[in-house]
Amino acid sequence: MRPKIYIKDLSDHIGEQVNLKGWLYNKRSSGKVKFLILRDGTGYLQCIVFKGNVSEEVFETADRLSQESSFEITGTVKAEARAVGGVELDATDVKLISDSVDYPITPKEHGIEFLIDKRHLWLRSKRQAAIMKVRHRVVKAIRDFFDERGFTLFDPPVITPNACEGTSTLFEFDYFDLGKAYLTQSGQLYAEAGALALGKVYTFGPTFRAEKSKTRRHLTEFWMVEPEMAFYDLDDDMDLAEEFLEYIVQTVLRECKDELEILERDTSKLKSVKRPFPRISYDEAVEILKKNGTDFEWGNDLGGGDETIISSQFDRPVMVHRYPAEVKAFYMKRDPLNSRVALAVDVLAPEGYGEIIGGSQREDDLDLLISRIKEHNLPQEFFEWYLDLRRFGSVPHSGFGLGLERTVSWICGIEHLRESIPFPRMIYRNTP
RNA sequence: UCCACGAUAGCUCAAUGGUAGAGCAUGCGGCUGUUAACCGCAGGGUUGUAGGUUCGAGUCCUACUCGUGGAGCCA
Numbered sequence: 001m002r003p004k005i006y007i008k009d010l011s012d013h014i015g016e017q018v019n020l021k022g023w024l025y026n027k028r029s030s031g032k033v034k035f036l037i038l039r040d041g042t043g044y045l046q047c048i049v050f051k052g053n054v055s056e057e058v059f060e061t062a063d064r065l066s067q068e069s070s071f072e073i074t075g076t077v078k079a080e081a082r083a084v085g086g087v088e089l090d091a092t093d094v095k096l097i098s099d100s101v102d103y104p105i106t107p108k109e110h111g112i113e114f115l116i117d118k119r120h121l122w123l124r125s126k127r128q129a130a131i132m133k134v135r136h137r138v139v140k141a142i143r144d145f146f147d148e149r150g151f152t153l154f155d156p157p158v159i160t161p162n163a164c165e166g167t168s169t170l171f172e173f174d175y176f177d178l179g180k181a182y183l184t185q186s187g188q189l190y191a192e193a194g195a196l197a198l199g200k201v202y203t204f205g206p207t208f209r210a211e212k213s214k215t216r217r218h219l220t221e222f223w224m225v226e227p228e229m230a231f232y233d234l235d236d237d238m239d240l241a242e243e244f245l246e247y248i249v250q251t252v253l254r255e256c257k258d259e260l261e262i263l264e265r266d267t268s269k270l271k272s273v274k275r276p277f278p279r280i281s282y283d284e285a286v287e288i289l290k291k292n293g294t295d296f297e298w299g300n301d302l303g304g305g306d307e308t309i310i311s312s313q314f315d316r317p318v319m320v321h322r323y324p325a326e327v328k329a330f331y332m333k334r335d336p337l338n339s340r341v342a343l344a345v346d347v348l349a350p351e352g353y354g355e356i357i358g359g360s361q362r363e364d365d366l367d368l369l370i371s372r373i374k375e376h377n378l379p380q381e382f383f384e385w386y387l388d389l390r391r392f393g394s395v396p397h398s399g400f401g402l403g404l405e406r407t408v409s410w411i412c413g414i415e416h417l418r419e420s421i422p423f424p425r426m427i428y429r430n431t432p
Numbered sequence: 433u434c435c436a437c438g439a440u441a442g443c444u445c446a447a448u449g450g451u452a453g454a455g456c457a458u459g460c461g462g463c464u465g466u467u468a469a470c471c472g473c474a475g476g477g478u479u480g481u482a483g484g485u486u487c488g489a490g491u492c493c494u495a496c497u498c499g500u501g502g503a504g505c506c507a
Contacts, residue, residue: 030470031463050464067457082465101458102442107468108456109444113499169505186507211505212433224507303503346507358507403507416501428499 007043010077010087019074020045020089021097023124024065026107034062036091038073044126046080047073047089054092061094067107068124069100112416119423120432130259131419134252135408139204141251142225142402145244146202151227154194154201156187158208162382169210171220183208188399189331189386191228192362195397196389202227212427216416217304217354219405221425228399234343234361237398238319241347241357242277244402245317249273252411265413269351272315279319282341285310301327302346304354311348317356321345330372332360345400353410359400366390 003021005013022040029035032051037044049062065071075091082088104114105121115122122128146153159181175181187203194201204225211218227240249270253260260267280288285306289296292309302310302320311318322341325334332342347357363369369390373380380387408420418424423432 026468028466028469029463030466033464033466035466035469037467046467048465052464080465082467084467103457104442106443106457109468111444111500114443207507209506213505214501215503216501218506222507301505305503355507401507406507417507 003040007038007040007045009042010045010089013077014079014087015077017074017076017092018089019072021070021072023068023070024100025126026067027065029063034059036062036065036073036094038071038089039124041129044085045087045089046083046085047075047091049091049094053090054094058092058094061096062091065094065096066100067103068121070097071095072097116418116424116429117432123422126262128419130262131408131412131414132422133259134256134263134412135404135420137252137256138248138404138408138411141248142204142244142404144251145247146200146227149200151200151202152194152198154191154198154203155205156184156190156203158184158206160184162379169212171208171210185209186224186226186401188226188228188401191226191399192386192389192397195228195230195399196393196395200227200229214427215304216418217406219417219421219424219426222417222421223404224401225404226399226401228397230395230397232361232398233396234321234345234398237359237361237400238279238321238345241319241345241359241400241402242275242317245277245347245357246273246275248407249411260412263412263414265411269315270411273317273350277317277319277347278314279321280310281321282323285320288313299324299326307348307354308352311350311352311354315350317347317349319345319347328360330376330378331362331369333363334368343398347400349406349410351410351413353406355403356406356410357400357402359398361396361398364390364394364396366394 005018005020007020010018020038020040022038025037025039025044027034027036034049036047036049038047049059051059072095073089073091074093075089078088078090079086080088104118105125123132159175161181170182170185172180172182185207187205191201191203202225205223206221207224208221210220229236229240232240250273253267253270285302286296286298288310289306294306294309296306310320321344322335323344325332325340325342328342328344332344335341335343343361345359346355348354349356363372366387369387370380373383405417405420409417412420414420418426
């Protein structure tokens with residue numbers, strides 16, 4: 001039953017007779033010759049059906065194939081300069097597997113609303129399939145990177161009893177007799193427990209934010225990878241973050257050439273993603289903003305437009321560190337040299353893609369952490385287990401979170417996060 | 433939550449307040465090398481909903497519904 005050969009391997013089978021299975025991507029005809037474009041998930045292949053080379057019945061079958069109908073085709077593999085991809089199939093037999101009537105996504109332009117409604121079919125298009133393959137390769141690069149460096153995968157719970165950072169709006173639901181529970185907005189606090197147990201860990205899973213964000217940079221459900229390391233200070237954290245991003249981007253450049261070409265990505269912008277990345281303090285970022293004519297005031301958080309101005313000064317990701325403590329989360333450690341700023345870092349991607357990493361050195365002093373929890377009006381009883389991490393052998397430790405969809409969107413050069421995840425979840429949309 | 437824009441054929445879009453159209457898709461016909469093929473013919477509409485102005489509304493006004501993406505929040 002299963003295919004013995006796939007399109008991506010055909011260049012090793014020139015001159016051989018093969019049998020392929022897949023779907024009709026597109027069809028052209030010129031009287032007595034039909035051009036069937038077969039897709040099988042690994043590539044696209046032009047199949048030629050000449051009227052003189054096949055039976056009347058087979059020619060009729062080829063004529064009746066409609067867009068996205070599934071079929072099986074047998075023929076001889078030929079090197080052919082006129083075919084896209086350089087290889088084509090000279091068909092001798094075509095068998096319909098299952099029909100496809102009135103396939104809604106035609107080979108013309110469509111609006112985003114329509115395409116998202118048909119997301120389950122849109123994924124069959126060349127472009128969307130290429131994005132999914134890049135996403136897969138990014139995920140593999142992430143896992144390889146941490147695996148090669150002695151990290152342990154550490155899965156945090158998705159159901160949590162409280163807000164991690166106390167700021168974002170969370171999805172809330174009833175949890176049996178225990179009252180309200182929430183979908184996680186970050187696995188970080190749990191990753192800290194992991195780091196103090198295992199040294200270096202990373203979490204990787206879905207994350208949920210109930211913010212009513214309506215922008216190209218937000219989803220309500222997205223994937224985040226969060227490494228957390230014992231005995232890492234902020235500089236160590238930044239070293240790891242830049243090595244990590246370089247690794248991901250250079251791996252995709254090397255392994256996903258075909259996909260990046262389908263996406264028409266300007267890869268020269270990715271090739272320059274090499275260490276070292278520029279590191280600027282928040283104070284220096286404010287100077288850049290003022291020089292570029294904004295009336296930005298010290299103490300505010302960087303907005304989307306501010307990030308674009310800053311990142312446009314550099315040809316690779318830029319790390320902005322030491323933010324005003326007031327705009328950052330309660331668990332971030334203050335800079336011993338300047339208590340107004342937190343030992344935090346955001347990594348801004350080039351080309352206006354914005355914040356793809358947010359990280360910090362964590363507060364490791366029990367009393368300071370308790371006072372921060374109070375300042376933020378957070379319920380201390382929910383954080384007792386977290387405070388235990390400071391009661392029993394507290395150590396300096398750091399970590400960061402990388403947004404998978406933002407990273408994939410940046411590498412692919414796509415406009416909107418919704419194309420970088422198979423089934424995006426946004427405000428006003430939870431289907432298909 | 434706030435701001436802006438939008439809704440016309442299955443899809444993408446036209447249409448000075450005066451007969452609702454094109455391309456793609458679909459069906460039929462033509463073409464032995466097409467590259468989102470091309471050429472000919474055909475079918476396809478309660479112009480988002482409700483009201484109003486007008487001799488006359490897809491077009492102007494009001495409300496609502498839905499959508500889009502920007503702010504805020506952040507990955």
